[in-house]
Amino acid sequence: TAVFYLVESAWGKKLEKYGNKEVAKEVLTRAAKGEGFVGIASTEPQSGSDVAGFRTVSRKENDHWVINGEKAYISGIKEAKDVDGGYVLLTMTKPEERSRGMTLFYLPVNSPGITYGFYEDMGRCGISTGWLKLRDVKLPDEYRIGEVNKGFKIAMEGFDRARVFVAAGCIGPALGLLDYVVDYLKKRVVFGKPLAKFEGIQFPIVDHWAKLEAIRLLVYKAAWAMDKFDAGEMSLLEAARYSAMAKALAPEESVLAIQEFMRSLGAFGYTKETPLERALRGVMSYFVGAEGGQHIMRIILASDLFGREFSPTKD
DSSP: OHHHHHHHHHHHHHHHHHSOHHHHHHHHHHHHTTSOOEEEEOOBTTBSSOGGGOOOEEEEETTEEEEEEEEEEEETHHHHHHTTOEEEEEEESSGGGGGGGEEEEEEETTOTTEEEEEEOOSSOTTSOEEEEEEEEEEEEGGGEESSTTOHHHHHHHHHHHHHHHHHHHHHHHHHHHHHHHHHHHHHOEETTEEGGGOHHHHHHHHHHHHHHHHHHHHHHHHHHHHHHHHTTSSOHHHHHHHHHHHHHHHHHHHHHHHHHHHHHTGGGGGSTTSSHHHHHHHHHHHHHOSSSOHHHHHHHHHHHHHOGGGOTTOO
């Protein structure tokens, strides 16, 4: 549920804001009713965080666009195909211009010229992950999102928004498991006492509780900042600062917290009899990637703090 909300809310918003109004109304109405799906197709086999290095290209032919390329690690391929949904697609119209040559489109996933396949993820069992290959896929110009060669800024807006949901999707499971773990530790008796009486068990867990609550407040601030940006009351640079902070901290702390929860339960914590292992496998997907890797978040924040001239991505 968290992943569906993440991709549809973050990227559906970009279609609504910058896309053709009739296309957006048709697509988003179906998605809101649960009869459609809107996701993001950005990552490629050779390029993920290096968005400007994508190789999927689009060229204009008369009144339509022809697109060729490949996208990888896409959430919801099966679900999108089942309901005739689609994706916000990142393409290069002037590859030599890198970020200044990107154009976005809405891509119906069942368009002619698309082949697809699936990956077997270790977690996130509620949604599929797959790849798309596009060979001479034709899209009408009304499926274009935003201006030609101006897609990079729109894409960054989408990633900044999605990072808030990613952070929330990490903190939620970890905090949700806290009650389960505490209840178990109160009942499990060792050396004649409940495990919950031992400070060696208590202290690490309360430390993670405090950190998770602190990051939850940061997630709220990031969400508030994106709302301020949408209302024209805050720059994207400032709003992105908080979403990057939340995305940098939430996956890491969630993984560490759940690992500590597993340790505190001993051998039982290593079994599939608890919800811990499934939660850990799920949040790991956000730890290794999803809307930008952890190091990328720190590059964004360092560029903000020190200045863009100190960014390793700037020549």
